[in-house]
Amino acid sequence: MRVRVLALIACAVSLLIACGDKPQTMGGSSSDTAAYQGVANSFAAPGWKAGDKANWEQSLKARALYGQNEYSRSAASK
Amino acid sequence: MARMKFVCDAERCIECNGCVTACKNENEVPWGVNRRRVVTLNDGVPGEKSISVACMHCSDAPCMAVCPVNCFYRTDEGVVLHDKDVCIGCGYCSYACPFGAPQFPAAGTFGVRGKMDKCTFCAGGPEANGSQAEFEKYGRNRLAEGKLPACAEMCSTKALLAGDGDVVADIFRNRVVQRGKGAEVWGWGTAYGSRQAGQKTNGVKS
Numbered sequence: 001m002r003v004r005v006l007a008l009i010a011c012a013v014s015l016l017i018a019c020g021d022k023p024q025t026m027g028g029s030s031s032d033t034a035a036y037q038g039v040a041n042s043f044a045a046p047g048w049k050a051g052d053k054a055n056w057e058q059s060l061k062a063r064a065l066y067g068q069n070e071y072s073r074s075a076a077s078k
Numbered sequence: 079m080a081r082m083k084f085v086c087d088a089e090r091c092i093e094c095n096g097c098v099t100a101c102k103n104e105n106e107v108p109w110g111v112n113r114r115r116v117v118t119l120n121d122g123v124p125g126e127k128s129i130s131v132a133c134m135h136c137s138d139a140p141c142m143a144v145c146p147v148n149c150f151y152r153t154d155e156g157v158v159l160h161d162k163d164v165c166i167g168c169g170y171c172s173y174a175c176p177f178g179a180p181q182f183p184a185a186g187t188f189g190v191r192g193k194m195d196k197c198t199f200c201a202g203g204p205e206a207n208g209s210q211a212e213f214e215k216y217g218r219n220r221l222a223e224g225k226l227p228a229c230a231e232m233c234s235t236k237a238l239l240a241g242d243g244d245v246v247a248d249i250f251r252n253r254v255v256q257r258g259k260g261a262e263v264w265g266w267g268t269a270y271g272s273r274q275a276g277q278k279t280n281g282v283k284s
Binding site: 031032033034035036037038039040041043044045047048056057059060061063064065067068069070071 | 080151153154155159201202203204206207208209218219221222223224225226230231236239240241242245246248249252253256
């Protein structure tokens with residue numbers, strides 16, 4: 001009887017050994033929040049809605065065109 | 079889908095280093111680390127050209143390929159970022175990068191090489207967007223604030239363009255058409271020859 005109990009305990013322990021095993025996969029990070037989700041601080045640029053990807057993309061595109069393409073604001077492009 | 083890219087217009091860059099300063103200020107980059115720098119070709123010779131260089135956020139980034147701990151990741155916008163908690167500071171990415179983008183602070187005891195630091199396209203890191211923890215490790219997350227990288231937005235001559243690849247390509251193309259030159263510096267034709275489809279090479283390298 002005692003041997004059987006000991007054998008059962010040994011069996012249970014050997015089965016639980018795997019529970020302490022650490023994953024050995026490569027620890028790459030992919031848990032970043034998407035940029036269009038916005039920020040929690042007060043520095044966000046106005047004119048777009050956090051969480052709306054299409055709106056964020058459109059806002060950035062407009063910002064890039066207005067801020068970086070002076071031809072769109074000058075007579076030279078017309 | 080936006081795919082963020084930088085392009086520097088060598089016809090406009092005046093080597094003012096405003097982009098370098100803007101980057102250091104915006105992200106509070108430590109002493110000895112330059113995420114962006116201005117490179118001048120034929121310095122001092124009439125016709126010298128300057129370009130501002132940082133991480134180009136490669137579509138097939140060699141730094142990602144060589145990293146032994148897989149600390150790099152690419153966002154949906156094509157920005158190559160890394161996790162400083164995973165980085166072991168081995169420096170492989172520095173050897174692999176053709177632009178010299180990865181930087182290593184040497185502020186540790188005995189000048190020990192610290193965690194890698196590089197341009198984030200002002201997109202922070204894996205921590206919560208805009209959090210203090212993210213700022214301390216990676217700098218500002220301007221992209222999540224709906225802004226473009228500080229270096230490009232601060233560029234006085236608008237030589238440095240940043241944003242969706244399609245948008246910056248359109249801006250640059252329009253400039254080249256308007257001024258009639260400058261396309262020879264960048265692009266497919268420069269990298270692979272300017273022979274158009276169907277034309278003969280006549281044995282001459284174009």
